[in-house]
Amino acid sequence: MPWTELEEIASKISDLNKWREIFSFQGLEISSTTHQQRRVSAGDGAPGAGEPVGPQPPAPHPHSAIPKPLLLSPDTGGRPISLEMAMGLRKLLFGNVFNLFSSEWAKAYFRFREPYSDLAYALEAEKGGTRAILMAVQAHIIKYLLFVRNTEYTHLERLCRISRQEQGEALAVALADTLWAAGGGVRAVICLVTTDIHVMPSGDYKADNFTERIQLFEFSEKAAAQEFIFDHINCFKGEGSHGVILFLYSLLFSRTLERVQEDLDCTATPLLKFRFGNITCTQAVLSLLLTGRASPHELDGGQEPGPGGRGIEAWRRRGPVGYLHWGRSQAEQQVCPRLRTPQLPIWLCSITGRHGVLFGTDSLLLSDWKTERVFHLYFYNGQQEQTKTAHLTIDTHSHHWEEDQSEDPSSPGKRHPSVEMAIRTKWAGATVSWNGTDPFF
Template structure:
């Protein structure tokens, strides 16, 4: 009996030892997860960073307070600052510098004082449920970040409809987009946008870590985000796409500042020097204060759509009232832009969309309707390459409103005289905003909602 008990005890001991060995083998994995912020940086950058801290600690003219020294690396206390997963070690990276952080603030806000709001910080790129009627579409947030989400959605549609495969796909298959296809489409859309902005030479991708890369100064107030950026540089688009795909949770996860990280990546990929050349006397910075929030100026939308931060939507260059040269769209865009405002009498010539945005290579348009963004698109790649197809055709409309459960299917007739009759009938109220923005491209077109109650 004693021998049997001893045998059982040895068995249990062996099981315990096996369990301990298994846990020890996992230590490396968990150490990587919980110490993700110790990203690999090159020795030169690391040495400069250490020298900077030594010189600061030695008493450089009040650069740090005693309280700062106690806090050491300035851990973030900002809401929504969550740990990000560790980065594959093969990708080299470097921390953001004070000069770069100040440059981002200045090009966005016009100064280094303003910071992003709560709505901006919580915005990310999150799809609707896979294989649902809106499985191809992002859920849209509130405030100024919504315009960026909509502009990225245009590139997602371009990828899913026309570049996913040579044969393309129709609207029905679009509504069956799987989780894997969502991940692939978002990765491709973000990488392609950054690659175009970087003149197809270089991409910078920003992620946020738990450590601050430089101490606060009188000229730069920490926001728990900008001073904690880690930057990854790529000289090949496919490498950037793979990196984004492998770490997509940085852009899709709630609380990880996905929209801001993409915006920062976009600006750094474009470079401050190119951005200054893109802009003109009419636009000194990219975000505009509106109702207590910051909204995207036209230059940001054009940067996402075309790769160049042109402040205007007309073709080429024009002279303004001061005879200064104003910058518009320099080449035909792959995706388009349309706009219509209810108070059309205030629209100036400079706000009229030129043909390079009205007639893009692919039939997808970001629409600014009464200064709110939405999307019109077709699954017919040849729509804009054969004028005969523009006599009678279909468009799909996505507003991004939470109440919209599926895209509205519209039928456009450019040979009907229905619109002229409506204009002559004083009892009719013709100004449905979606129909009006369509008529900025197809004048006098009639629009049928095919059983859907007009909602926009």
């Protein structure tokens, strides 16, 4: 055979292998393979943690690697979702079994900014309903990187000097912490997607070709759940993974669908709502993310259980991450004190319907009143346009903020940046300096 023909055949084989890798990356396996993984603790930082074992095609660039398939083999373990479970999910989320997630939700996953950058710690969030979930997880990522992880770095360096692997570790810890809290500190359920379809559509159920492939993995130890998530981290932070929906499903199954319904006071109010063409999260979802309970009243200050009431101790308990809320309507209820004053200076902020994270680097900020005279906070809103963490200086004793409290803050000439208004729901009358940054949000 002429040498030129041999070269042509070799070129075609090479092209075929490239297409095979592309299809494998998207989860469309050309042949059925057994999903294998190296079980490495999310905290040991071992090189190559979470990578497939066995011979692998050479990476085209030293800084890239072929991720695990986003669709698992059905023999990985766990138990398949049932039609009853799939319908229960739909009813809790949408109030019926016919509505489906929008393309915005289907495309959403946990995507980090560039490692070793000013925003290496930060998740990127599109404008829309998924941002609330992404920013709630972002708060837990910051908690781990600033106050839990052992590192030589201090203050903001702890957030900036992290690698791509450390981003995955932080995400695994944040997801595991949230699921464990939803499971009452005794269980966590992790949902992943398999190649097989477990639920066939019926007259009462409209398939989405995603939920029907769910496999559930239950853990009775948080460390094991965290390790499992880290081993399969590309199933949450890989493009095309449906990572945000997977996490939301995991959250609901960790709590159990029955207990979520009890949290909602057995009402038929869905967890998600349609607003101006978008699917957005209700207060109950935010409550589940922050407190482990899907109570629509968990975040406000006027629903404390009476003496001997169910869950009064949990209601009064301060969590590691707090919540601040501000809108331009004066009629909105105040956030409960325990969420305005969490254990650590990290708050998920809901500001005029948009979400971001406000945080400080001093773990003692909320435990010593003397530190709350003049202090520093930082703000991140998840938007691609934000290229640097906003640095705010808060002064609670300057008395320069003079505003007629009887006048609507949204009236002409009286508007202040919304972030500042949210901060003042915690520190009334405080002045806020943006340190040279143009105020936004």
